[in-house]
Amino acid sequence: MVAQTLEKPNVNRSSEAQKVYDAVIIGTGFAGLCMGIRLKKSGIDSFVILEKGNGIGGTWRDNTYPGAACDVQSHLYSFSFAPKSNWSRLFGPQKEILQYMNDCTDQFGIRSHIRTNSEVSGAWFDEKDGIWEISTKEGTTYKAKAVVSGTGGLSRPVLPNIKGIDTFKGAKFHSAKWDHSYDIQGKTVAVIGTGASAIQIVPTIAPLVGNLKLFQRTPAWIIPKPDSNIAGSVKGIFKFIPPLRWLFRKAIYWLNEIGVLAFAINPKLMKIFEKFAKSFIKKSIHSEELQQKLTPNYTIGCKRILLSNDYYPALNRENVDLITDGIQEITSSGVKTKDGKEHKVDAIIFATGFQAAEAVSPFEIRGRDGKLLADVWEDGAEAYLGTTVSGFPNLFMIVGPNTGLGHSSMILMIESQVQYTLQGIRYLRKKNIKFIDVRKDIQDKYNTEIQKRLSKSVWLTGGCVSWYNTSTGRNTTLWPGFTFEFKARTFFLSPKDYEFVRVDGKAKRPGIGSRFSMALNATFG
Numbered sequence: 001m002v003a004q005t006l007e008k009p010n011v012n013r014s015s016e017a018q019k020v021y022d023a024v025i026i027g028t029g030f031a032g033l034c035m036g037i038r039l040k041k042s043g044i045d046s047f048v049i050l051e052k053g054n055g056i057g058g059t060w061r062d063n064t065y066p067g068a069a070c071d072v073q074s075h076l077y078s079f080s081f082a083p084k085s086n087w088s089r090l091f092g093p094q095k096e097i098l099q100y101m102n103d104c105t106d107q108f109g110i111r112s113h114i115r116t117n118s119e120v121s122g123a124w125f126d127e128k129d130g131i132w133e134i135s136t137k138e139g140t141t142y143k144a145k146a147v148v149s150g151t152g153g154l155s156r157p158v159l160p161n162i163k164g165i166d167t168f169k170g171a172k173f174h175s176a177k178w179d180h181s182y183d184i185q186g187k188t189v190a191v192i193g194t195g196a197s198a199i200q201i202v203p204t205i206a207p208l209v210g211n212l213k214l215f216q217r218t219p220a221w222i223i224p225k226p227d228s229n230i231a232g233s234v235k236g237i238f239k240f241i242p243p244l245r246w247l248f249r250k251a252i253y254w255l256n257e258i259g260v261l262a263f264a265i266n267p268k269l270m271k272i273f274e275k276f277a278k279s280f281i282k283k284s285i286h287s288e289e290l291q292q293k294l295t296p297n298y299t300i301g302c303k304r305i306l307l308s309n310d311y312y313p314a315l316n317r318e319n320v321d322l323i324t325d326g327i328q329e330i331t332s333s334g335v336k337t338k339d340g341k342e343h344k345v346d347a348i349i350f351a352t353g354f355q356a357a358e359a360v361s362p363f364e365i366r367g368r369d370g371k372l373l374a375d376v377w378e379d380g381a382e383a384y385l386g387t388t389v390s391g392f393p394n395l396f397m398i399v400g401p402n403t404g405l406g407h408s409s410m411i412l413m414i415e416s417q418v419q420y421t422l423q424g425i426r427y428l429r430k431k432n433i434k435f436i437d438v439r440k441d442i443q444d445k446y447n448t449e450i451q452k453r454l455s456k457s458v459w460l461t462g463g464c465v466s467w468y469n470t471s472t473g474r475n476t477t478l479w480p481g482f483t484f485e486f487k488a489r490t491f492f493l494s495p496k497d498y499e500f501v502r503v504d505g506k507a508k509r510p511g512i513g514s515r516f517s518m519a520l521n522a523t524f525g
């Protein structure tokens with residue numbers, strides 16, 4: 001239980017503290033940028049975007065590890081309203097994605113709204129005035145009608161709880177905080193973890209290091225990555241014949257979308273993928289012992305399916321050892337496994353993932369009656385349409401609970417949530433509306449439905465432990481359906497789902513006409 005401290009920050013007497021923005025957006029990942037761009041495009045200028053780092057990009061700024069690239073096709077992993085014809089590869093590398101984000105920031109004129117080095121320490125809702133106060137660690141306080149949180153599920157790297165982790169004398173860092181000043185050339189390096197980050201790191205550093213000791217707790221299912229350079233002629237065609245680029249994006253979209261049938265509707269279909277992945281192991285790995293170590297004992301799809309053409313070949317290398325004996329402790333000079341062996345290494349890289357499913361928000365958020373979001377989410381995060389939480393009026397979360405995907409581009413979900421949020425912000429700009437708060441019964445009904453659907457999915461029936469679920473086995477991260485269903489459900493913000501409180505204190509909802517005009521304005525405004 002999080003301690004109840006009802007203290008607000010010292011209000012900074014700067015001009016920021018006096019001004020009331022229409023919205024304060026938190027984070028400059030795809031979510032925060034998308035929200036800023038859509039506000040700007042619809043003529044709303046009264047917003048700031050707070051960013052804890054000193055540049056934009058969120059997870060794509062932080063994850064600079066060798067080999068970092070997207071595992072979703074770039075023509076789909078990009079904004080629908082900002083297509084890029086000249087992606088260098090089908091699956092773009094980190095630097096190119098970060099450049100794309102910077103280009104969008106400038107193209108849509110939102111850079112002047114961004115306040116870097118502004119780490120939010122807390123947000124408090126003042127029910128009397130219907131205003132959020134947002135404070136930063138740097139000591140500035142902002143006021144806004146609405147808060148849009150775009151802090152993402154993968155912004156808090158997790159170091160494992162392994163005995164002795166602090167005693168190690170060599171270099172150690174998390175994959176999301178790569179220490180580029182450390183020269184790995186010729187060194188003996190441990191990589192702990194075999195998830196999406198590790199399978200990109202291992203093949204990239206294996207030819208550089210002296211020895212690589214890879215500590216695997218659970219093998220991942222891996223399938224080939226249909227990646228390649230995109231030829232100049234194709235880039236030219238996409239540039240000069242935009243409908244073909246659009247068709248290409250649509251083709252990728254529908255190919256990925258088919259995956260939902262196996263992930264969420266009938267996990268038995270996963271057997272087809274499993275057979276394919278098993279034959280991929282057999283074809284790629286020389287030693288039978290290694291093949292066995294790399295074959296998972298849970299249904300494919302239960303954990304994220306990984307794509308790689310160079311991970312298995314890297315494991316065939318003489319200088320790479322896959323160690324599956326389980327880690328006992330970390331010593332001052334290496335990693336000791338449960339069989340009593342100490343593996344001496346110069347450096348340890350923790351590719352151990354992020355804190356995604358557990359019920360925490362990265363900073364204190366207090367809603368009506370001083371209620372703390374972390375307390376409300378003690379048994380697992382939940383929201384309505386992954387975006388709003390009852391008791392926390394005028395707060396919108398992009399990439400909130402149960403909006404993650406196992407099969408396609410998160411940017412599709414982000415754009416849907418932004419469309420929804422934009423309507424909320426438009427309502428709040430109406431002079432007589434103080435706040436809107438999603439009805440608890442609506443939120444509960446929605447989550448009962450989502451959890452029922454998830455209970456049949458491979459994520460809960462596949463027999464694995466994954467970060468998709470909380471420690472009590474509740475899936476708080478994934479959307480159990482097609483992305484077009486989510487888009488349809490978030491296209492209109494339906495006033496009947498909300499308590500509308502007006503400045504005069506009366507609770508009166510806008511009519512049906514308003515619902516349509518808000519959605520149309522949000523779409524075309």
Ligand code: N01
Binds near residue numbers: 070154194353354465
């Ligand atoms: O993290 P992970 P990640 N002892 O949680 C192991 C996105 N992403 O950073 O499976 C030993 O997947 C853990 O073992 P186990 C993507 O959404 C996207 O790789 O829990 N091992 C696992 O092997 C992805 O899903 C891209 O038994 C320990 C690994 O660490 C998400 O980020 C690229 C351990 C963690 O794997 C996270 O990926 C990269 C311990 N105590 C990442 N604790 C794109 O291309 C944990 N592990 C878009």
